[in-house]
Amino acid sequence: MPFDIFPVYQETFFQVQPGDQPLVAYECKLQQVGCGMFVEGTTSAISAHLRGHGITGPDTASTRCTWGDCSKTLKRGCMTRHILTHLGIKVRCSVCGVVKCRHDLLRAHTKSSEQCRFAFVNIVHGPEGHLLVPEGPATAHQVQ
Template sequence: MDPEFIHVDPRTLLRVEQSGQPAVVYRCKLQGVPCGLHVEGTASAVSAHLRGHGIIGPDNISTTCMWGNCSKTLKRGSMTRHILTHLGVKVRCPVCGAVKSRYDTFRAHIKFSEPCHLASAEMVDGPEGRVLVPTAWFATN
């Protein structure tokens, strides 16, 4: 099978190449002038990507989500978390198997569930994610 070529946020590409570990990336669907990039489905990568689009300012100001056809009004500080729900990224508890749509709800789960108290989150990739592998992987396969 031939590899699919996609445009990836340069920060994500650098991290994947330096770490030697794959990452799951998602096409940016912000309305307006499309950037055509794929961004990693992590809070830090999505937040940096939003800043690159000029979505900045105090966390408590109201803003409108412009991802795909969404037009939900929310606080700027909630935008990254909201976009991750658009990507379909979820968190699974490895102890009981509970799947949460956001990391903050996973933290609440382990806080109030005694058997899961020491659990670490397992990321569940969204359905439109593409696996980005380091170029070194192609040399060995």
Template sequence: MSPRDAIIIDVETSTAVKARYSAADAIVYRCAWNNEHSQACGIFIGGTHKNILSHLRRCHGVGFSTREDINCLWGSCLRAEHLKIGSIPRHVATHLGIRSKCSGCGRVMSREDAVQDHIKKSPGCVGAIVEMVPGPEARLIVSAHR
């Protein structure tokens, strides 16, 4: 794709900088967290748990206390009960359709921690790493330094 063919999207600054100055491509997702007017945010964010939580804290006022409970405001989420702050990135990753894969055997699971546990307990997967499997709405930002 040439620069003339590029599609302009609103990407969170930290993710855009990574794609601009790194040799790594970035996978992003449109944030669907609703604001006080029940409108989705729309900014594209990285799909890692760190990126998700950082964006929710910075742009949506999600608290910093791990004891604090919040409701999920992602799109039309049906999970209305309170979630712990530490669980929100994992929960949002399910909305995004992000899955995790064992690099040793290729087994795909819905949660990163489940794949880590699998790697620890599976003799054939010793030394394997957890790979992210992008969700269906993922967009790829190609690094300028490829």
């Protein structure tokens, strides 16, 4: 099976350890064309990447999303969560299998459901994610 090679942050690459869960990275599409980097699909990684693009300032400041063709105006503090929707990342209840688009919505579900109160979160990766494979240098393949 051929593997694609793509640029990721050094910190992300070194997080991938044999035996660990693979990391999933997504291609940046900010400013319509992106910067060529692949970013791990986590809130902390996306937030750091947004800062690298100069998207900084108070969380209450208005900013415009430039991911792909999006031009939605939102608060800067909501931008990371908004980018997760572009990536198609969702969360699933480990007990009943319900899928929500955000962690806070799944947390509300588990609090309101007696059978799901001890559930944990399963991440549902978006269709354009690439697995970071721990056995080789900078190799990856599309999430199936």
